[in-house]
Amino acid sequence: MDLNLREAILSNIASNNQDQLEATIVDAVQSGEEKMLPGLGVLFELIWEHADEQDKHHMLEALEQGVKQATAR
Structure with a gap:
């Protein structure tokens, strides 16, 4: 079986609106799985x-700060 993970993920969120996308992100981050x-x-x-x-x-600045904070723990 040839599974394209990227396509499967995109298919799962294809019809999501901004609120649903945000909920997906928040859930993924908070779960820590x-x-x-x-x-x-x-x-x-x-x-x-x-x-x-x-x-x-801006993303790279935020990422750099996040990495520094995460590794300082």
Whole structure:
């Protein structure tokens, strides 16, 4: 069986509105379950691909700060 995880994730969220997408993200982050990481990766990939350079810079700043805080624990 050939499973394309990216396509499966996109298919599952294809009809979601902003509130549903936010709920998906919040649930995935709050649950802390490893199985949610691929889905978050696909969502981040979509965000990154559609972001302009300024948005990417802001995301990278936020990511850098998050990594520093997470590793300081």
